[in-house]
Each structure stands twice: as C-alpha cells, then as structure tokens.
Amino acid sequence: xxxxxxxxxxxxxxxxxxxxxxxxxxxNNITNKMQVARDGAEALEYLFGSADSExxxxxxxxxxLLDLKLPKIDGLEVLRRIKTNPVSKKIPVVVLxxxxxxxxxVESYRLGVNSYIRKPVDFNQFTEVVRQxxxxxxxxxxxxx
Amino acid sequence: MSKSKNNASRELxxxxxxxxxxxxELEDKEWASKxxxxxxxxxxxxxxxxxxELQESEEKYRNVVDRANDSIVxxxxxxxxxxxxIAAEVFGYTTEEVIGxxxxxxxxPDEVEKIKERYRQRMAGEEIVNRYETVLRHKDGTDIYAELxxxxxxxxxxxxxxxxxxxxxxxxxxxxxxxxxxxxxxxREKKLEIVNEHLDSFAxxxxxxxxxxxxxxxxxxxxxxxxxxxxxxxxxxxxxxRISEGAQKMGQLIDDLLSFSRxxxxxxxxxxxxxxxxxxxxxxxxxxxxEPDRDINFIVNPLGKVEADKEMLKVVFxxxxxNAIKYTIDREKARIEIxxxxxxxxxxxxxxxxxxGFDMKYKDKLFEPFQRIHTDERFTGSGIGxxxxxxxxxxxxxxxxxxxxxxxxxxxxxxxxSKTHVEK
Numbered sequence: 015x016x017x018x019x020x021x022x023x024x025x026x027x028x029x030x031x032x033x034x035x036x037x038x039x040x041x042n043n044i045t046n047k048m049q050v051a052r053d054g055a056e057a058l059e060y061l062f063g064s065a066d067s068e069x070x071x072x073x074x075x076x077x078x079l080l081d082l083k084l085p086k087i088d089g090l091e092v093l094r095r096i097k098t099n100p101v102s103k104k105i106p107v108v109v110l111x112x113x114x115x116x117x118x119x120v121e122s123y124r125l126g127v128n129s130y131i132r133k134p135v136d137f138n139q140f141t142e143v144v145r146q147x148x149x150x151x152x153x154x155x156x157x158x159x
Numbered sequence: 160m161s162k163s164k165n166n167a168s169r170e171l172x173x174x175x176x177x178x179x180x181x182x183x184e185l186e187d188k189e190w191a192s193k194x195x196x197x198x199x200x201x202x203x204x205x206x207x208x209x210x211x212e213l214q215e216s217e218e219k220y221r222n223v224v225d226r227a228n229d230s231i232v233x234x235x236x237x238x239x240x241x242x243x244x245i246a247a248e249v250f251g252y253t254t255e256e257v258i259g260x261x262x263x264x265x266x267x268p269d270e271v272e273k274i275k276e277r278y279r280q281r282m283a284g285e286e287i288v289n290r291y292e293t294v295l296r297h298k299d300g301t302d303i304y305a306e307l308x309x310x311x312x313x314x315x316x317x318x319x320x321x322x323x324x325x326x327x328x329x330x331x332x333x334x335x336x337x338x339x340x341x342x343x344x345x346x347r348e349k350k351l352e353i354v355n356e357h358l359d360s361f362a363x364x365x366x367x368x369x370x371x372x373x374x375x376x377x378x379x380x381x382x383x384x385x386x387x388x389x390x391x392x393x394x395x396x397x398x399x400x401r402i403s404e405g406a407q408k409m410g411q412l413i414d415d416l417l418s419f420s421r422x423x424x425x426x427x428x429x430x431x432x433x434x435x436x437x438x439x440x441x442x443x444x445x446x447x448x449x450e451p452d453r454d455i456n457f458i459v460n461p462l463g464k465v466e467a468d469k470e471m472l473k474v475v476f477x478x479x480x481x482n483a484i485k486y487t488i489d490r491e492k493a494r495i496e497i498x499x500x501x502x503x504x505x506x507x508x509x510x511x512x513x514x515x516g517f518d519m520k521y522k523d524k525l526f527e528p529f530q531r532i533h534t535d536e537r538f539t540g541s542g543i544g545x546x547x548x549x550x551x552x553x554x555x556x557x558x559x560x561x562x563x564x565x566x567x568x569x570x571x572x573x574x575x576x577s578k579t580h581v582e583k
Contacts, residue, residue, distance in 0.1 A: 028371055030371070030372075030374065030375035030378065030379070031371065031374060031375075034374065034375070034378040034379070034382070037378075037382055041385070083367065112367055112370045112371065112374075113363075113367060114414075114417075115363060116470070133374065135370060135373045135374050135377055135406060135407055135410030136377055136403075136407050136410075137374070137377050137378040137381035137382070137403075138381060140374070140378070
C-alpha cells in the first residue's frame, strides 16, 4: 500500500460515538491514520480479508479500539478471533465500551484484552481517556515490529 | 367248767386286743387319709391359683393382641395360622377368611419373591434382617405399604413366624407428596432464576442503550463550546453548560438505578474482605482520577475483615464516601474519617464528615428512594444512593442509620453481623 499505514482501527457502530472519538483524538493531536469498522463483520473483514479467513490481510494496526455491543458479530467474538490467531494476537486491543458488567470485564480479560476502558458520558472525561490511551499505545508502549 | 371260762376270757382278751389293733390301724389310716386330703386340697388350691394366674396372663396378652394398633400375624408352614382383629381389618378380610391361606396371597406380586426368600431363610435359622419395608395387598387389590417386624416363635409345638405389620401407607403417601412438592419448588426456583436473569439483562440493555444518546448530547454540546468558543457569548455558554449537565445527571441516575435494582435482586456471595483495601483503593481513585484538584483529609482507621458480598460492600462504601465528599465541597479543610468498632456479634462501620450536615428531623427520610433533603443546587444527586445502601445492608441482616447537625457535619453508621458464612 502506498498510503500511510492505518494505525488505529476503531470498531464502533454508533455514529455519534464515532464522531466524538475522532474529535477527541484530534483534540489530543493524535493524527495517526484511522480506519473505522461499523460492526464486527466489517472489523474482521478489514483485518483478515473476510469474516472467515484466518490470514492477516492488512498491516497490523498499532491499536484496535473495540466497542463490545456490535451488530452482526459481537465485540467479544472479534476480540476472541484477534487473540486466538497466532498472527494477529499481538495486536493490542483496547475495549472501549459503556458496559460496566462484571461478566464483560471478566470475559474480555479471559480472552486476552490489553485494556478495558469504560466510556464516560462526560465528554471532557472522554477526551482525557482518549489522551491517555493515545499517549500509552501510540507513544509510550514499545511493540515488536 | 372253769376251763371253758378261761378259754372264753382268753378269747375275749384276744379279741379285745385285735379290736384295739384294728382301731389303731383305723386311726392311722384315718390320719393318713386326712393328710392326703389336706395334700390334695393344697394341690387343688395351688392349681386354682395357677389357673387363675394363667387366666389373668392370658387375658392380659389377649388384650394386647386384640387391641394392638399393629397387625399381628402368625405364619406356619407357609400358611396364616393366626391374625389379631386389626390384621383382618387392615387387609379387608374377616378373621375366618384368612386362616389357613398361604401368606403370599396377601403380598404384592412384585414383593413375593423377596418375602418368600426371607421366610425361608428365617425358618432355616439363617441370620437375616428382621425389620423391613414391603408392599402388601388389600382384599380389593390396593397396595398397603407396610413395615414388618418378624421373629421366630414356638406355636403349638412347632416353629412359626410371628410378624408385626405396621401400616405405613399414610407415611409413604406423605413422602411422595413431599417429593412432589420439592420438585415443584425446584422448578419454580429455576423459573425465578430465569426471570431474574431476564430482568438483569433487560436492566443492563436499557441502561446501556440509554447512555449512548447521553454521550451524544453531552459530547456535542461540549464540542460546540470548544469549536466556537470565541463566538459564543456568556448566555449561550450557560445554556450549553446546562445541556451538558443535564446529560451527565441522567448518566449518573442511570448508573444509580442500575445499582439499586441489582442490589435488590442479587444473591449475596459471601467472602472474606479486607475492608481497608477497598476503602483505600476508592480514596486513591478519587485523588488520582476523579478530583485530583480537591484536597480532602481522609482518615482511615483500622477497619478489619468482614464476611460479605464484595461488590455490594463496595457499592455501600462508594455511596457513603461519595456523599461525604459531595457534602464537604464547601469546606476549606474537608475532613472525612472512616472507622470501625467491633461489637459482640457484629461490626459497626462509620463514615464521618465535617460537611453541611442535616436536620435530624429528617433522619428517616434519608434512606428513602428519591427523597432529597438538600435541594441546594450545589448538591446534585439522584436520591437513590442511600436507598441502595439501606437495601444492601438489610440484605446482609445489618442496620444503617445516620446522625447529623446542620452545618456541623454528619456521621453514617452501618453494621454487619459477625456470622460465619464462608467455609474456612
């Protein structure tokens, strides 16, 4: 690919949340290229070429921001697919969800999620959260190439 | 002539001696006979007495047999040789109908082999259990559940089987009913579990879906402010702030409602909890993340260990701490003290603040849902926090109450019993 590599994969079905996330990233001067997938199937298609394929199609994104309640294929299933595939499992996944359910938290960590963050209603807080995520995963954290 | 006179007198003397001899014999014989008579009489009296005792004994035992609650049956050579009145009644026959009939006729077909074998073993002198349950047959074909108590006796000179039969049909029917009831209860329990799960996911979905538009409302009004900050006048800013706040309040309300409904429905999962850890974590989170700019003096006294549901206990402390933090917002030096007192059969926790306090007149309203005492704008809240605390503490069989004075601060107390629920 000629274009700059996608570094952030945002998996989010809600248009409002998507737009607010983009604004929050911009506010924090995070200019990494971002791809948006609007449901679980789209996310898997983007990563593996099709919902069923196991081979990685794209160059790994640096981080996947994953919402849990997604149409078609659920967020936890997407997480499972990424983390059980030996090729993709090193991609950091940050679950960004409004779920405060204990079972979602437990299951996410069981599947190997890297972080689990609850979306605050307050936009200022959300911006701060995005800043910290961006700071950590896009700058601080070192990953093997 | 004198010769004959002498003979006559000699003869007379001889006769007189004979008579005396006979008389003595007679007397002896009379005496002997008298003695024999007395002996016979004594024997006769003994006999009479023994006979009487025997009669009394027989009557006593007959009474027992006749009036016994349990059926008494004697079986010999495989036939029924004796039944007491109740036995006949229980089986639906008259006494005459059953005498001489093979005993297996009165046993339920499924049990016949087992009982026959036991009878054979008992008769052969083998050691077998002599008390057991079985099923017998009434004249009209219905089942009689019975408990048998058997033993060997001598009856009319031969070995026989003495059987006490206790009718336990009623007991068995009760057992069956209890089993059925238990099954019904288990089914109902399962149904309730499912209903609870449905309620849970319903409440969860509702709260989840309600929050999404709130993020939009709050987010975009904030973005408006940020994007057009310089073009926005004070009034516009004020209105946008109000929109934002409204959305935030609703978000908080949804969280509180979810927490409240969960506290009612969940089962307590007991575990040993280090209370200080929970409280210190909350204070740290507040200091580092929630309000890093506020300077509150938190005093955490030893809080010990307690057995409770961890998540629910966290909710209790979260609510009480949040209140203390909220109502001390005005204080220059906010002070919040948390401590515990070990009592005989429970632990008492307290959270004391130096905030705005409350009028003791309203101390009961504090814990009612949606009852707000402070309508002051500064103290926003959904009015469910304390109601949730009350629910959770009640569920744990504890108590919660508060003491306060207007403008002098408040202390909230709650207790948890010291019972052990967790297996060590």
